[in-house]
Amino acid sequence: xxxxxxxxxxxxxxxxxxxxxxxDTLTLAISADGDSRATSSRSRTTHLRLLRDGRVxxxxxxGEEAEELIERAFASADSGGLLELLLPAPAPLPEVASRAxxxxxxxxxxxxxxxxxxxxxxxxxGRRVEVWAERAAGSVEVANTRGVHAGYQATLAxxxxxxxxxxxxxxxxxxxxxxxxxxxxxxxxxxxVQEVERRLGPxxxxxxxxxxxxxxxxxxxxxxxFLRPLRAALAGYEAWLGSSPLRGRLGERLFDxxxxxxxxxxxxxxxxxxxxxxxxxISRRVPLVxxxxxxxxxxxxxxxxxxxxxxxxxxxxxxxxxxxxxFTNLRITPGIESRATLLTMMGRGILIExxxxxxxxxxxxxxxxxxxxxxxxVEGGVVRGRLxxxxxxxxxxxxxxxxPALGSDATWHGAICTPSxxxxxxxxxxxx
Numbered sequence: 001x002x003x004x005x006x007x008x009x010x011x012x013x014x015x016x017x018x019x020x021x022x023x024d025t026l027t028l029a030i031s032a033d034g035d036s037r038a039t040s041s042r043s044r045t046t047h048l049r050l051l052r053d054g055r056v057x058x059x060x061x062x063g064e065e066a067e068e069l070i071e072r073a074f075a076s077a078d079s080g081g082l083l084e085l086l087l088p089a090p091a092p093l094p095e096v097a098s099r100a101x102x103x104x105x106x107x108x109x110x111x112x113x114x115x116x117x118x119x120x121x122x123x124x125x126g127r128r129v130e131v132w133a134e135r136a137a138g139s140v141e142v143a144n145t146r147g148v149h150a151g152y153q154a155t156l157a158x159x160x161x162x163x164x165x166x167x168x169x170x171x172x173x174x175x176x177x178x179x180x181x182x183x184x185x186x187x188x189x190x191x192x193v194q195e196v197e198r199r200l201g202p203x204x205x206x207x208x209x210x211x212x213x214x215x216x217x218x219x220x221x222x223x224x225x226f227l228r229p230l231r232a233a234l235a236g237y238e239a240w241l242g243s244s245p246l247r248g249r250l251g252e253r254l255f256d257x258x259x260x261x262x263x264x265x266x267x268x269x270x271x272x273x274x275x276x277x278x279x280x281x282i283s284r285r286v287p288l289v290x291x292x293x294x295x296x297x298x299x300x301x302x303x304x305x306x307x308x309x310x311x312x313x314x315x316x317x318x319x320x321x322x323x324x325x326x327f328t329n330l331r332i333t334p335g336i337e338s339r340a341t342l343l344t345m346m347g348r349g350i351l352i353e354x355x356x357x358x359x360x361x362x363x364x365x366x367x368x369x370x371x372x373x374x375x376x377x378v379e380g381g382v383v384r385g386r387l388x389x390x391x392x393x394x395x396x397x398x399x400x401x402x403x404p405a406l407g408s409d410a411t412w413h414g415a416i417c418t419p420s421x422x423x424x425x426x427x428x429x430x431x432x
Contacts, residue, residue, distance in 0.1 A: 001046055002143045004066045009050060010145065015087050016050040016073075017144035019278045019317050025136040028111040030119050032128045038108050047278075047317040048073045055080040056302070060320065085305050087144045091282050093152075093275040097268040100182040103155040104137040111135065114159050114184060121193045128164040135183070140274070148280040156271055157183045163196050171386065172373040174199050175354075179414050181269040195221075199353050199374050205385035208377055210430055215349035215404065216392065216423050217342050217378070220411035223418045225355040225370070227332070229363040229396045230261070234288050235314070236325030239297035240307035243364055245397060246294050253292050256403040258335060261289040263298065265313065265328035271415045272328035279315035279323070286312050300325045327415070334419040335406025342407050342422050344381035350428050351376040351383060352392065369393040375430070387430050394426035 002018045009016045022044045030036050047060045050073050057077025061069045115133040122129045134157065141151035160177025176192045178184055218226050233244040240247070246254065265274050265283035275283050279301040288296050299307065300315030302323055316326045343351065353374040375390040376383045400423075407420030 001064060001066060002141060002149070005046075005048060005069060006143060006145055008066065008070060012052070013145070014051045014054075015085070015145050016048065017087055017142070017148070017280055018049075019047040020141040021045050021047075021138065021317070023136055023138035025134065026106070026108065026111065027132060027134040028108055028115055029132040030115050030130065032130055034119070036112060036115070038111075045319060049323070050074070050077060051083070051085050052077045054082045054084070056083050056085060058322065060317075083302065083305055085301060087146050087301070088148060088280045088282075088311075090147045090149075093150055094266055094283060096152075096266045096273050096275045096283070098181060098273045098275070099137075099153040099155045100157070100269065103135050103157040103181065103183045104153075106135040106157065106183060110183070114189070117186070118159055118161055118189050118192065121189065122161055122163055122196060126166050128166060129161060131159070131161045133159045133184075140278070142276055142278060142280045144280050150276050150280070152275055154274065155181050157181070159184045159189065159192075161192065161196070163200070165200055171200060171204070174374070177414075178412075179271055180412070181271065181273065195353075202376055202383050203385045205377060205387060208385075208387060208430065210350070210377075210387075210428055211348050213424070214428055215346040216426050216428065217346055217349065217351045218355075218421045218423060219351065219353045220407075220409060220418050220420055221413055222352045222355045222372070222374075223332070223421045224413045224416045225357050226368075226396060226421070227416075227418065228357065229366045229368065230400065231327060231330065232363045233366075233397075234261070234294065235298040235327065236300075236303055237306075238364055240299060240303055240309065244297075245364065245366065246297070250294050250296070252294070254294060254397070255289060255292040255400045257292040258403050258406050259289055259292050259400055260287070260333040262287050262331045262333070263312075263314070263327050263329065264331050267329040267331070270329040270412070274328065277311075277313045277315045278317040279311060279313075281311045281313040281315065283313045283328070286314075298325050298327065329415045330417070332406075332410065332416075332418040334408050334410035337405045337407055337422075339407060339409055339420060340381060342405055342420055343378050343383070345405060345422060346378050346381075348377075348379050350387070350390070351378050352390075355392070366395045366397040367393075368396060372428075375428075390428060390430040392426050392428055399423045399425050
């Protein structure tokens with residue numbers, strides 16, 4: 001398909017590139033009653049982008065109709081914007097582990113064993129447990145009229161659970177999961193079990209007077225959600241040409257010097273690892289924040305052309321063929337403090353294990369008001385109990401400007417690796 005499309009376009013356009021993505025996903029879910037249900041899906045999508053008379057046209061198809069794909073891209077170019085888009089030339093691909101053969105070959109029996117193992121470890125009287133296990137195997141092929149023709153295979157495997165505590169001491173649903181390019185091992189399942197027990201174990205506290213301005217410890221899963229405004233501010237159009245509060249401030253000291261952030265498409269075995277992006281640009285590790293100073297924003301070819309900066313290799317093609325800038329594997333450099341030390345440093349404060357990201361203000365502003373259903377009162381370094389109805393509000397960028405401490409417990413949650421963050425300046429309110 002790629003060869004046919006580019007051959008037919010050779011003398012008709014200034015340049016063109018294509019991306020073919022294939023995916024085969026198998027999912028097994030176990031209900032609270034112990035019944036299992038399997039689902040599967042396969043997809044194959046071809047994306048085309050071309051440049052004719054300085055205008056960009058796009059199209060996509062799930063079939064094999066090369067001429068129809070081309071004609072729709074020409075029609076798109078007729079109304080497309082003007083852009084000086086220079087496609088990359090061929091270059092050697094870096095080595096990156098994006099596929100695990102045992103994950104690609106996992107069948108329903110394998111997924112059932114994983115899911116049952118987690119289900120059995122979590123199932124206790126007074127609980128409602130649902131579990132799932134999934135594997136996806138796919139491929140990406142990229143080519144352009146300058147001679148790039150490269151590809152890679154990728155796998156994604158994971159297991160997760162939703163655990164509800166019923167009866168006295170009711171708790172909100174506890175959602176946990178682990179995802180990577182390889183099949184989860186028993187140690188991964190045990191980590192999920194330990195997290196569930198840690199979150200469900202403390203008693204529900206009644207009539208607690210919360211501190212007026214408490215120190216807040218965000219565990220890794222909560223920290224990943226809390227950092228969403230920072231991610232939005234570091235990437236794409238908003239960072240280079242839009243309303244990001246970081247725009248035009250590269251090199252300035254805006255955050256605590258403890259904060260360093262890197263996007264790493266070469267991280268072995270992570271969900272978004274890849275040797276080349278969907279624009280045909282070779283992948284590389286990109287430091288974004290270094291000791292509190294933003295030093296780079298993410299760009300794909302189109303944003304780079306508009307902002308007159310090089311692409312950082314972060315182009316993604318969406319199902320509708322639009323190009324967008326997106327992170328791969330985001331790493332927050334850990335600190336040196338253990339979890340026990342962080343809790344001791346808080347005095348009387350709040351530990352938050354997870355946050356709910358809901359609708360609200362534009363995340364670029366950094367101002368948030370989030371539900372924190374898994375919050376705990378900490379006194380003297382000890383978790384005293386769980387709090388109900390807690391909400392957390394404040395500004396993420398202001399909180400990151402002065403971080404008392406970062407934990408040494410950097411943990412991957414999907415494609416984000418972050419340690420616990422000890423933050424101040426947030427407002428915490430609760431029902432009890």
